[in-house]
Amino acid sequence: MVTAENTTAPDTSNRTFVKEVAAAIRMNGLEQIQEDYIRYDYEKGEIVGACAIGQAAVNLGGIFREQPDYLERQLNQVVLENHPLNYWECPRESCGGRQHLGQLITHLNDYHFWTFEEIADWLDSISE
Ligand SMILES: [Zn+2]
Numbered sequence: 001m002v003t004a005e006n007t008t009a010p011d012t013s014n015r016t017f018v019k020e021v022a023a024a025i026r027m028n029g030l031e032q033i034q035e036d037y038i039r040y041d042y043e044k045g046e047i048v049g050a051c052a053i054g055q056a057a058v059n060l061g062g063i064f065r066e067q068p069d070y071l072e073r074q075l076n077q078v079v080l081e082n083h084p085l086n087y088w089e090c091p092r093e094s095c096g097g098r099q100h101l102g103q104l105i106t107h108l109n110d111y112h113f114w115t116f117e118e119i120a121d122w123l124d125s126i127s128e
Helices: 013-026 052-060 062-066 068-076 101-110 116-126
Strands: 038-041 046-050
Touching (some): 013 068, 052 062, 052 116, 062 068, 101 116
8 A cells, every 4th residue: 555645546547648648749830949838929829839748738728728837737646557656757867856747748848858759759658
């Protein structure tokens, strides 16, 4: 039985959620940016750039598109059957960082400049 305070019960639906987010990050079309979820071009009247979370939020639509930070917070809750902790070690070699999943995606995007494809590949690898 897992009793540590930084763990929650694994939810099998989370694997599907992570895979959906990975697929939504792969749906390209936006320039990848750092330090913000979404870049809106007011002259063009459209979204022109996004970080990995922002791109996933735009492609998933609905509440996530309206509030990309909500998507990050939802991802921060994720635990998986094979990973019953709600934090993850940064997959970048020798980084050593540990963060909740949503924060880690932002970290990979903003600090390690991982591409959408690399982030989506990693999400797929943890949700096999
Ligand atoms: Zn890192």
